[in-house]
Amino acid sequence: MASWTLDDLAYWDAKIREQVDALGLDCYPQEFELCNHNDMLAYMAYSGIPSHYPHWSYGKSFEKLKTLYEYGMSGLPYEMVINSIPALAYLMRDNSLCLHILTIAHVYGHNDFFKNNFTFKSTRAEFTIGTFKAHASRVRSYMEDPSIGADKVENILDAAHALSLQRRRNLAVKKLSPHEEREQLRANALPPHDPFKSVHRRPDYVEPDLQKVPLSPEPDLLLFIRDHNPYLANWERDLLTIVDEESRYFIPQIETKIMNEGWASWVHREIMNAIELPQELHLEFLVRHNQVVRPTPGGINPYHLGLKLWTDLKRRYDEPTRDEIRENGQPNKDGMAKLLEVRETDRDQSFLRRFLTEELMREMDLFEYEPKGDDLVISKVADEEGWRGVKEQLIRGVGMGSIPVIRIEDADFGHKRTLYLVHDHDGRDLQLENAEKTLAYVYRLWGREAVIETTLSGKRTLLTFNDRGFSAKSLK
Amino acid sequence: MVDTIFRPFRQSEAERSDRSAGDRLRHRQKIRESIRENIADIIAEESIIGKSRDRVIKVPIRGIREYRFVYGDNAPGVGQGNGDSQPGQVVGKSQQDGEGAGTEKAGDKAGVDYYETDVTLEDLIDIMFEDLDLPDLERKALRQLEAPRTSKRRGYRQVGIRIRLDKHRTVKSRIKRKFSADRRRRNAAAADAAAADPTALTALEGEEPIELENEIEEGALETRALPRRFPFHTDDLVYRHVTTQMRKESNAVVICIMDTSGSMDTMKKYLARSFFFLLYQFIATKYRSVEIVFVSHHTEATEVSEDEFFHKGESGGTFISSGYQKALDIIAERYHPSLWNVYAFHCSDGDNFDSDNTAALKAAHELADICNLFGYGEIKPLGSRYYESSMLNIFRRLDAENFQTVLIERKKDIWPSFKAFLAKDKQQD
Numbered sequence: 001m002a003s004w005t006l007d008d009l010a011y012w013d014a015k016i017r018e019q020v021d022a023l024g025l026d027c028y029p030q031e032f033e034l035c036n037h038n039d040m041l042a043y044m045a046y047s048g049i050p051s052h053y054p055h056w057s058y059g060k061s062f063e064k065l066k067t068l069y070e071y072g073m074s075g076l077p078y079e080m081v082i083n084s085i086p087a088l089a090y091l092m093r094d095n096s097l098c099l100h101i102l103t104i105a106h107v108y109g110h111n112d113f114f115k116n117n118f119t120f121k122s123t124r125a126e127f128t129i130g131t132f133k134a135h136a137s138r139v140r141s142y143m144e145d146p147s148i149g150a151d152k153v154e155n156i157l158d159a160a161h162a163l164s165l166q167r168r169r170n171l172a173v174k175k176l177s178p179h180e181e182r183e184q185l186r187a188n189a190l191p192p193h194d195p196f197k198s199v200h201r202r203p204d205y206v207e208p209d210l211q212k213v214p215l216s217p218e219p220d221l222l223l224f225i226r227d228h229n230p231y232l233a234n235w236e237r238d239l240l241t242i243v244d245e246e247s248r249y250f251i252p253q254i255e256t257k258i259m260n261e262g263w264a265s266w267v268h269r270e271i272m273n274a275i276e277l278p279q280e281l282h283l284e285f286l287v288r289h290n291q292v293v294r295p296t297p298g299g300i301n302p303y304h305l306g307l308k309l310w311t312d313l314k315r316r317y318d319e320p321t322r323d324e325i326r327e328n329g330q331p332n333k334d335g336m337a338k339l340l341e342v343r344e345t346d347r348d349q350s351f352l353r354r355f356l357t358e359e360l361m362r363e364m365d366l367f368e369y370e371p372k373g374d375d376l377v378i379s380k381v382a383d384e385e386g387w388r389g390v391k392e393q394l395i396r397g398v399g400m401g402s403i404p405v406i407r408i409e410d411a412d413f414g415h416k417r418t419l420y421l422v423h424d425h426d427g428r429d430l431q432l433e434n435a436e437k438t439l440a441y442v443y444r445l446w447g448r449e450a451v452i453e454t455t456l457s458g459k460r461t462l463l464t465f466n467d468r469g470f471s472a473k474s475l476k
Numbered sequence: 477m478v479d480t481i482f483r484p485f486r487q488s489e490a491e492r493s494d495r496s497a498g499d500r501l502r503h504r505q506k507i508r509e510s511i512r513e514n515i516a517d518i519i520a521e522e523s524i525i526g527k528s529r530d531r532v533i534k535v536p537i538r539g540i541r542e543y544r545f546v547y548g549d550n551a552p553g554v555g556q557g558n559g560d561s562q563p564g565q566v567v568g569k570s571q572q573d574g575e576g577a578g579t580e581k582a583g584d585k586a587g588v589d590y591y592e593t594d595v596t597l598e599d600l601i602d603i604m605f606e607d608l609d610l611p612d613l614e615r616k617a618l619r620q621l622e623a624p625r626t627s628k629r630r631g632y633r634q635v636g637i638r639i640r641l642d643k644h645r646t647v648k649s650r651i652k653r654k655f656s657a658d659r660r661r662r663n664a665a666a667a668d669a670a671a672a673d674p675t676a677l678t679a680l681e682g683e684e685p686i687e688l689e690n691e692i693e694e695g696a697l698e699t700r701a702l703p704r705r706f707p708f709h710t711d712d713l714v715y716r717h718v719t720t721q722m723r724k725e726s727n728a729v730v731i732c733i734m735d736t737s738g739s740m741d742t743m744k745k746y747l748a749r750s751f752f753f754l755l756y757q758f759i760a761t762k763y764r765s766v767e768i769v770f771v772s773h774h775t776e777a778t779e780v781s782e783d784e785f786f787h788k789g790e791s792g793g794t795f796i797s798s799g800y801q802k803a804l805d806i807i808a809e810r811y812h813p814s815l816w817n818v819y820a821f822h823c824s825d826g827d828n829f830d831s832d833n834t835a836a837l838k839a840a841h842e843l844a845d846i847c848n849l850f851g852y853g854e855i856k857p858l859g860s861r862y863y864e865s866s867m868l869n870i871f872r873r874l875d876a877e878n879f880q881t882v883l884i885e886r887k888k889d890i891w892p893s894f895k896a897f898l899a900k901d902k903q904q905d
Contacts, residue, residue: 006482013480034485042496056506057542059499086481093485154502162544298555298567305556365557369567371549376568379552381561394554404545423545431548438543457550 004097012101012275016108019271024340025112028125029086032104034093040080041065043090047250048082049132053139053242055157079103083114083253084128098277098284105271109264116344117259119252122171128249135242142235156236159441160243166221167247169255169400181215217407217422220244224408225419225445232445240445255347255399262306263343265293269307295364300394308364309355314339348399356394358387368393396426404430406452419446423454430454432472439465506540511595512603601757628721636715645714654706728817729767730759731806733799735824737774738791744855748823749786750890751853755821756782758894769806773799779806795832796824796867800839804846813846821851821897826867833870844876851897852881 009032020027035043045062046052082088089107091100114120124131139157143150168175176184185208194200218224226232226240253260272285293303314335316324331338342351361382368380368390380386380393395401405424413420419442423430435452442450442465449466453475460475555567632642732752736745759766770785771777774792777799803820811818820843828836844850854868871881882893 006484009482013482017480029479029481031481031483033483036485036490039490039493042494045496054499054502056499056502056540059496059501059503060540062496062500063503086479158542161542166545295556297558300554300556365559365561366554367557367561367567368552368554370552374569375566376553378557378561378563378565378567381557381563386563390554393552397551397553402547404547406545428547428551429549431546434543434546437541438545441543 004100008097009091009100009104012097013104015275016101016105016271019105019274020108020112020267022274023267023270024336025108025267026115027087027108027111028084028115030107030111031086031088032107033088033090035090036093037069040077040090040092041069043080044077048080048088048090050088050129051133051136053136054143055161056154057161079107081107081110081114082128083120083123083125083249085126087111087114087125088129096284098281099288101275101277101281102268102272102285102288105268106264108271109267110260112267113256113260113263113343116340117252117256117347118172118345119255119347123249123252131245131249135246138238138242142239145235148235153235153239155444156239157243159444160222160240162438162441163221163445164243164247165251165400165403166219166406167223167244167251168219169251171248171251178215182210185210185215213411214408217409219405219407221406221408221421221442222445224411225442228411229445229447231447251400252347255349258302258306258309258348258398259343259346259351260306261302262308262310265289265303265307266310266339305364308360309351310339312357312360313342313355349395349401352391352395352398356391358382361387361390366390366394404428409453413451416449418449418451421450421452423452425455429456432456435463436465436470439463440470503540508603510540511600605758628719629716630719631717633715633717634711634713636717640716640718642714642716646708646712649714650706650708650712653709653712657706728759728819729769729807729811730755731769731771731803731818731820732756732785733771733773733777733803733820733822734785735774735794735796735799735822736772736789736791737794737827739794739827740825740855743857744825745789747855747857747884747887747890748853750887751823751884751894752821753786754890754894767811769803771799771802771806773802777802794824794828795835796822796828797832797835797839800836800843804839804842807846818847819849820847821853823853823855824867825856826854828867833867836867837870837874840871840874840879841876844874844879848878850876850879852879853884853893853897854881855884857885 041062043050044065045058052058080090087107087110089103089111091103095103114125139153142148143153189206189208191203191205213228214224222240222244226237226244232240269289272282272289277285293301293307295301295304317331317333317335317338320328320331333341342355346354364382366382366387367378368386369376370379371377380389382390405426406421407424408419409422410420411417421442435454439450439452442452449464451465452463454461454463456472462473462475464471464473557567561567632645732755734745734748734752740748756768759768768782770780770782772780772785772788773795775795775798779802780788799822807813807816807818840850840852852867852871854866856866868881868883871879880897882897884890884893
């Protein structure tokens with residue numbers, strides 16, 4: 001069977017950890033668990049969480065992964081790491097020794113990123129495993145409760161899952177308390193300071209509406225519904241809380257996909273080159289490494305893009321070209337220090353905005369495509385006039401940028417307790433079938449009419465879901 | 477320096493835990509439900525009609541998608557080229573590749589395909605007929621056909637296959653044995669002043685004990701720590717015994733009559749075939765020994781094979797009476813109504829030669845007299861109803877309880893009219 005033993009892994013792990021320290025990484029304690037491919041599929045289906053509450057969508061995800069795997073359409077990931085303390089990672093038993101060494105090195109990269117990146121600060125990694133376990137046992141207790149039952153729980157979870165990503169994105173920004181929010185509204189209503197007050201007409205004071213619910217547009221759909229629908233039972237509220245907490249846990253990972261994978265790839269490359277692998281292992285490493293970080297034609301491979309950016313960033317601080325020195329001056333710190341700083345302070349959007357240069361984009365041949373009829377047609381390439389547009393488009397689509405921004409504007413629209421949502425349209429329309437079905441879920445949770453204002457093919461449109469079903473009408 | 481732990485792989489743990497089993501089961505249930513809800517659409521698909529039962533077909537699944545607010549087709553994206561990308565180049569098809577920006581591409585693509593699932597036609601038919609019953613066949617005097625029927629329970633045995641293990645009786649017999657063993661031990665203890673020797677117990681038990689399937693290692697350790705362990709013994713195991721039985725069944729014959737005249741265009745024939753296909757599959761599902769006769773007619777009627785019936789086209793005028801007469805002949809020849817339950821169904825567009833109407837009505841009367849159930853389905857694709865003659869008006873004059881007509885106007889009428897056809901027969905009983 002396997003051509004390696006646990007001792008081999010421990011031996012290489014010790015070597016890798018020397019390099020981890022030499023690079024100046026700062027990791028949580030690490031735990032590796034060996035599993036077979038079936039376990040791996042299950043971990044993937046449940047996003048790696050060892051004890052997760054049951055829901056059919058995970059069964060579906062398992063079947064899908066399994067089918068793809070069995071038909072050879074997709075391999076299994078070499079690694080899977082959970083943001084917890086200790087960081088938990090799974091190694092697949094059937095992998096070769098080289099792959100294990102590569103995976104271990106890669107895992108330390110993620111581990112370091114989890115511990116240091118600012119987006120993960122709010123995830124409370126020390127409680128991850130316990131929280132998920134508690135969620136699972138609460139959901140199970142509702143399912144087993146004879147007065148509730150599995151069907152009702154599923155009903156709520158289906159709806160809650162549909163809305164789980166409709167929430168505030170930047171967890172580092174503090175949510176204002178109702179009191180603070182009111183203060184802010186009052187302050188905003190005051191006229192701005194005017195040095196020529198004496199000659200100007202006094203502006204009318206518009207009193208802020210402090211009775212409105214919500215006071216300002218609210219992005220947290222689940223929590224708002226939980227707190228403002230008086231007809232929800234306690235267990236239903238609890239389910240909404242659970243789903244919201246889970247998505248809060250996953251948002252940093254969505255927000256830093258490119259950085260995180262790029263960082264781990266950069267770290268494993270540095271480590272693997274430093275630990276003096278025997279030649280045959282090293283050759284296998286080169287093959288595997290290239291499989292992971294090669295570009296996806298027509299798409300974006302986050303491993304590839306991230307690795308490119310990190311490599312280039314280090315080069316710009318260690319060996320800047322003459323042009324760069326002319327433009328930015330002599331670098332003020334060495335490359336590694338800069339990398340460690342950036343892995344702490346950025347997320348995908350800011351990372352790309354700050355460090356994706358025209359030269360890099362041209363080198364990678366990034367382009368923007370638009371649908372035209374049935375085809376996707378390249379509209380801009382990374383040349384002199386196009387690169388900014390391509391870059392903006394890329395930044396718009398990464399992280400939570402691929403999720404439409406929808407906020408609750410009014411919870412008592414028309415004094416009928418209609419929930420009025422507004423989609424913050426940025427040129428991308430909502431997919432109508434999905435919008436209809438998701439709005440039905442909003443209606444299910446809210447219990448009254450739900451309305452969303454959006455733009456479809458350039459027209460302001462109001463989508464409504466109430467007891468008579470779905471309807472759409474354009475606004476003037 | 478950070479701490480690192482390696483946890484070895486444990487085979488037993490991996491085999492014991494199949495954590496996604498419950499969720500997978502629920503997911504499959506949902507697929508089945510979804511198929512059942514959309515069955516009317518699915519079975520009306522051209523690709524199904526007239527196909528053999530073990531064929532695998534693709535069925536679109538609705539209702540188990542996970543919906544979210546997502547961006548639609550007009551969202552642009554960013555991709556990476558080979559170094560020679562130019563504006564205006566086509567890089568893919570919308571729908572498939574266009575979902576969102578590149579990062580989540582692979583997942584989305586697979587996701588779209590996934591909503592079609594493969595089902596064999598047989599499974600589909602099972603799902604379809606799950607909550608339908610064949611009308612109870614009237615018991616005719618002579619029962620000729622024998623149908624094998626399994627799973628008749630006949631007592632208990634000490635050997636058998638695992639699945640037939642009767643847990644309740646097994647546990648009971650163990651308890652009995654335990655009581656008698658305890659009593660013997662007490663007697664022995666009373667006779668002998670010395671405490672019961674544990675070796676005596678093992679000797680008493682004899683063979684190697686077998687453990688119950690869910691008895692896990694830790695559990696076993698605990699039990700061993702308890703004072704006395706009393707495991708299951710092969711003698712305790714009780715299996716249900718099952719025999720196969722032959723059962724007499726009523727004879728039934730289903731006569732399918734179809735108009736294949738020139739006025740039956742492709743669409744009409746297709747609708748008629750769909751209906752017969754359902755009828756045929758349904759009967760074949762519920763009964764093992766049912767005979768089916770296929771008759772196709774234009775101005776003349778012939779008895780045809782199943783394959784010809786479903787696949788061959790003909791042309792010519794229409795004498796509906798010819799089809800009925802043929803059916804009557806066949807019944808008289810082979811299926812005497814005193815011995816057989818006869819079910820007849822006729823599909824036509826109702827475009828009969830006027831001169832034949834009286835004869836058709838008369839033959840229909842005769843058929844209704846000798847059949848348990850006689851149905852007439854008129855195929856009138858929407859729009860054609862107003863300028864073509866209809867047999868429905870003529871058959872209104874036929875006043876027999878076991879006669880009924882259905883009107884099929886489009887694909888989605890097939891399933892409801894099929895159900896209505898069967899329901900009618902139930903009401904009679």
